[in-house]
Amino acid sequence: MIEFHLDERSGVSPYLQLVRQVRQALRLGLLQEGDQLPTVKEVVAGLAINPNTVLKAYRELEREGLVAPRPGVGTFVTRTLTDASLAAHGALRQDLRRWLTKARRAGLDDESIEAIFMTTFRTAAQEDIA
Amino acid sequence: MTAALQAQGLGRRYGKRWALSDCTLDIPAGHVVGLVGPNGAGKTTLLNLASGQLAPTTGTIRVLGGRPGSDRAQMGKVGFVAQDTPTYAGLTITEHLKLGAKLNPRWDDALARERIERLGLDPAQRAGKLSGGQRAQLALTLGIAKRPELLILDEPVAALDPLARREFMQGLLEATVEHELSVVLSSHLVSDLERTCDYLIVLVDSRVQVAGEVEELLATHHRLTGPQRDTGRLPADQQVISASHTDRQSTFIIRTEAPIHDPAWTVSQLSLEDLVLAYMNTTARTHHRPVLEAQR
Known part of the structure; x- marks a missing residue:
């Protein structure tokens, strides 16, 4: 069983924070196929958040095929995310390191690097949507 | 139901x-x-x-x-x-x-x-x-x-x-x-x-300023920041909740169902608190306007 937490200052909506925490736990192997997620009542009572927020997060995970509800029992993990992404992490990290070294050589400081990363990341995300 | x-x-x-x-x-x-x-x-x-x-x-x-x-x-x-x-x-x-x-x-x-x-x-x-x-x-x-x-x-x-x-x-x-x-x-x-x-x-002030599902309110309210512009020159489908101007820059909080395409604006999301404060300030301003004019 995992425990959720919320970061009020992250600017990310509570529902999305819950979704990401489950995905993260799946990636790290903290949650595996067959594991139960906390019940809506447990999450609500623990975090003092609106029940519909939890329901929405669980529906989203269900839509992604990661979990499935068993009526009267709870919500269970149906798929893991570990192998596929973990294997790729190393190579990606190395690429990013190389890019960071290049950026530093070009004279960028930490803030400029963060800014260029975030704007590029957002533009790419928007293009994906469009 | x-x-x-x-x-x-x-x-x-x-x-x-x-x-x-x-x-x-x-x-x-x-x-x-x-x-x-x-x-x-x-x-x-x-x-x-x-x-x-x-x-x-x-x-x-x-x-x-x-x-x-x-x-x-x-x-x-x-x-x-x-x-x-x-x-x-x-x-x-x-x-x-x-x-x-x-x-x-x-x-x-x-x-x-x-x-x-x-x-x-x-x-x-x-x-x-x-x-x-x-x-x-x-x-x-x-x-x-x-x-x-x-x-x-x-x-x-x-x-x-x-x-x-x-x-x-x-x-x-x-x-x-x-x-x-x-x-x-x-x-x-x-x-x-x-x-x-x-x-x-x-x-x-005894009146409902806005009411609705939080998710819908957050999705339809935006903060626009960009070069100075008059409130009247915003598109008709953008309801202005609050506006503030400097000599160069304008900041609006608007409500709209439609996407915002104008490239002049930096569009940012509001927190629920920002949204509520925008509605509270609107009322405060309309109320105090005559007083301010009298002082001028």
């Missing part, structure tokens, strides 16, 4: 002063509704009208399809926890529960006892000896054990410390899941309501 609360042109006057005017709302059941606004905005008046403690001066109000306070059945469906979560200082917890059982036809005694035990409260303790947080929990227990379909709470956490606030909201939200309860609660602090409510009513 029956609406939790419907109001049409609802108003209430005390002498010459309107505590609530022209209030029109249609709130579906199944929500945790936050009613926010500054002190004296009319929140208590609206809640008292909804719970049947007050009769309207104008307009109509329906709660769960019935007229508030009209009969025993209606009163059984609606629970009300008044401001400062009142209890009887001289009565013990057990006596409070007995009173609850006597007054409420749908009273759930097992639920009440179980809840008191879970809170670690001594049933023989007098309410006057409880801490503020414990008194609030007792009032909440009475409200939940009544087994209403709608629970109305007036500033339930205003007087509580942060820990007691959190515990109170945990208990309240847990009950909404367990008993499929609709909730309306008021607060003068948005931060109390930010994660807990999925429907919001902003009440300022």
Whole structure:
């Protein structure tokens, strides 16, 4: 069983924070196929958040095929995310390191690097949507 | 599904002063509704009208399809926890529960006892000896054990410390899941309501400024920042909630259903608190404008 937490200052909506925490736990192997997620009542009572927020997060995970509800029992993990992404992490990290070294050589400081990363990341995300 | 609360042109006057005017709302059941606004905005008046403690001066109000306070059945469906979560200082917890059982036809005694035990409260303790947080929990227990379909709470956490606030909201939200309860609660602090409510009513100066599902409100309100521009030159489908200008820059908070394509703007999301403050400031400005002009 995992425990959720919320970061009020992250600017990310509570529902999305819950979704990401489950995905993260799946990636790290903290949650595996067959594991139960906390019940809506447990999450609500623990975090003092609106029940519909939890329901929405669980529906989203269900839509992604990661979990499935068993009526009267709870919500269970149906798929893991570990192998596929973990294997790729190393190579990606190395690429990013190389890019960071290049950026530093070009004279960028930490803030400029963060800014260029975030704007590029957002533009790419928007293009994906469009 | 029956609406939790419907109001049409609802108003209430005390002498010459309107505590609530022209209030029109249609709130579906199944929500945790936050009613926010500054002190004296009319929140208590609206809640008292909804719970049947007050009769309207104008307009109509329906709660769960019935007229508030009209009969025993209606009163059984609606629970009300008044401001400062009142209890009887001289009565013990057990006596409070007995009173609850006597007054409420749908009273759930097992639920009440179980809840008191879970809170670690001594049933023989007098309410006057409880801490503020414990008194609030007792009032909440009475409200939940009544087994209403709608629970109305007036500033339930205003007087509580942060820990007691959190515990109170945990208990309240847990009950909404367990008993499929609709909730309306008021607060003068948005931060109390930010994660807990999925429907919001902003009440300022006796008028509803905006009401709707939190998610929808957040999705349709944006902050636009860009080169100086007159408010009149924004597209017609963008409702301006607030505007501020420097000699170079304009910042607007707008409401729109349509996407914003104008490349001149940096568009950013609002937090619920920003959104509420924008509506509060709008009213403040319209009110103070004549004064400012007189000073000029």
